[in-house]
Amino acid sequence: xARDTLVRGPARVGRRxxxxxxxxxxxxxxxxxxxxxxxxxxxxLVAAAPAAVVNASASVSGRYPNFGPLLLADAGIPLVxxxxxxVMDVLDGRSIEVDGGVVRCxxxxxxxxxxxxxxxxxxxxxxxxxxxxxxxxxxxxxxEYLRREKHLVADDLDVPDVGIDMKGRHAxxxxxxxDYREDLAALRQTGYLQEVRPVIIAVDGAADALLTIGRRPDxxxxxxxxxxxxxxxxxxxxxxxxxxxxxxxxxxxxxxxGVEHLVWHATGTSEDIAMLLAYERGASLIVAVxxxxxxxxxxxxxxxxxxxxxxxxxxxxxxxxxxxxVSRLYQSRVRKLDLVLLIAAALFALLVVTAVSQPARLFLExxxxxxxxxxx
Numbered sequence: 001x002a003r004d005t006l007v008r009g010p011a012r013v014g015r016r017x018x019x020x021x022x023x024x025x026x027x028x029x030x031x032x033x034x035x036x037x038x039x040x041x042x043x044x045l046v047a048a049a050p051a052a053v054v055n056a057s058a059s060v061s062g063r064y065p066n067f068g069p070l071l072l073a074d075a076g077i078p079l080v081x082x083x084x085x086x087v088m089d090v091l092d093g094r095s096i097e098v099d100g101g102v103v104r105c106x107x108x109x110x111x112x113x114x115x116x117x118x119x120x121x122x123x124x125x126x127x128x129x130x131x132x133x134x135x136x137x138x139x140x141x142x143x144e145y146l147r148r149e150k151h152l153v154a155d156d157l158d159v160p161d162v163g164i165d166m167k168g169r170h171a172x173x174x175x176x177x178x179d180y181r182e183d184l185a186a187l188r189q190t191g192y193l194q195e196v197r198p199v200i201i202a203v204d205g206a207a208d209a210l211l212t213i214g215r216r217p218d219x220x221x222x223x224x225x226x227x228x229x230x231x232x233x234x235x236x237x238x239x240x241x242x243x244x245x246x247x248x249x250x251x252x253x254x255x256x257x258g259v260e261h262l263v264w265h266a267t268g269t270s271e272d273i274a275m276l277l278a279y280e281r282g283a284s285l286i287v288a289v290x291x292x293x294x295x296x297x298x299x300x301x302x303x304x305x306x307x308x309x310x311x312x313x314x315x316x317x318x319x320x321x322x323x324x325x326v327s328r329l330y331q332s333r334v335r336k337l338d339l340v341l342l343i344a345a346a347l348f349a350l351l352v353v354t355a356v357s358q359p360a361r362l363f364l365e366x367x368x369x370x371x372x373x374x375x376x
Contacts, residue, residue, distance in 0.1 A: 007078055009051040011096040011105065013088060017041040018176075018205070018226055024048035029096045033088055036061050039178055042068035045077070052078040052098045056085050059115065060123040064134045067124065073117040083112035142310055159280040160264050162219055162237045167282030170198035172289065172323075173274050174206040174217070176226070180290025181209055183323040187289070188213055192326060198287060201278060203270045206290065207231035221277065222270040224250035232259055239263075239277075241270045268308030279316045286316055289323040 013031040014020025021044035024030055030045060033056040045053060059069040059081050072079045083103050090096060090105045097104040101114040113119070172193075174180060187193055193215060202210055204222035208231050211217075220227060221239040232238065232254065238261035242248030246265060254261045266273045271291055278286050313320065 005078065006100075007052045007098040008095060010093050011090050012050070013090055013092050015088065018044060021045060021048045022226075024050050027051050029054060029098060031056075031087055031090055031096070033057050033085065034059070036063060036066050037068040037072075038066060039068040039071065040176065042071040046071050046075045049075075050077060052080070054080050054083055054087055054096070054098060054103050054112070056083055056087050058082050060120060060127060062123065062127045062130055064131050065124045065127045069115060069120050070117065070124075073115065073120055079115040080112045081115055083110040086110060157276055157280050159277050160239065160262055162239060162262070162277070164199055164218055164237065164281075166199050166278060168284050170196050170285045170287060171201060171278035171283035172198040172287045173201045173203065173271075173278060173291065174210055175203045175271050175274075175288075175290040176205045176209065177271075177290035179324075180206060183289045184209060184213055184215075187287075187323055187326065188215075190326075198285075199278070199283065201274050202231075202236070203274050207234070207236065219274075219277070221264075221274045222250070224253055229257065232257060237262075241266065241273060268312065272308050272312040275312055275316050275320070279319065284319065286320045287323055287326050288320060291322075 007029065009027050009029040011031050012020060012024050012028045014023070015033050017032050017034050017037075018041060020030060020032060021041075024045070026049040028048075028050045030048070030050040030053045032053065034041060035057040037055065037059040053072060059079060060066060069079060078098055080098055080101055080103060086108070087103060087105075087110055090108070094105055101112050103110045103112065172187075174184065192198075199219070200210065200215060200217045201219045201221060202217035204220075204224065205226035207217050207220045208228050211231055211234060216234050217231075217236045219239060220231065220236045221241060223241050224232070224238070238254060238259060240248050240251045240254065240261055240263045242251070242263045242265040244265055244267050248263045248265070251261065251263055264273060266276075275286060275288075275291075
């Protein structure tokens, strides 16, 4: 798409990109305030197919190389960066115009940077020089978190009883993270879900992805802000992630819906406590779908709380595997159903041959006669 292409459409304004994408329709102009646009948020925007994306902040700030904005460029979706927080005051649904790097809405006119793949790649390349400093900050935050929350790694935790026996079973933990839809589809195709039947724990919006492929989660855990009402009423055990200070904002929605739930006040992310729940309840293997496992993904998440995710990995590491590895290994297994079908096909072929072959029929008749004489 040409850099000076003019785009018009109704504005859809949202400070939380993951919430905004649920309201976006093709042809809308997404107005966001998302510093360092991460990959998962970018994938959501691409799937919603807006006419353009206007970001009040910088999609690549230079703190570290993040590749989310490149997904928009590859999809041909115009991206205008750094237009300032004033754009967030645009009323939802008003007509907005994007002309190169200029954004107009009524009397409001703002200027930002119209990004292309070339400008984004240049910013990402420059950000690589800052990676060392960012890693130092991440390490310092991790050490500080460990000083405050060392019991998370060293002690047995008091986790809630969700009423599901996990001891000795596999636990599948699904998070709406990188490649989570592809990983779920791969596990389904290999037969792992059907044969092993793991305890399925969904973190927030991943519950809806599981329902889409026909799998009901056993537990849904999180702040419940991105879970559909359908998922909340699917029969899963609901665990609201509350703050250590006693607040649990997500619980109010469940109270209003009249669905049974329990609250777990814990530090860290919902992804962390989902893993701790499975680990402390005796799961023999934790299969992670869409979770954060690499340093790039930790930085892409972009918050200090990711230090807890790193430490939780240290604790559950002996039983933690990535779904990609499971799907690749499981493809080589011969499933019982496949073996039964193979034997049935062979027997059917034998019956057909017998039915059309005169020598085979004579042999079976003689064999039957010999058996009858033996037992007379």
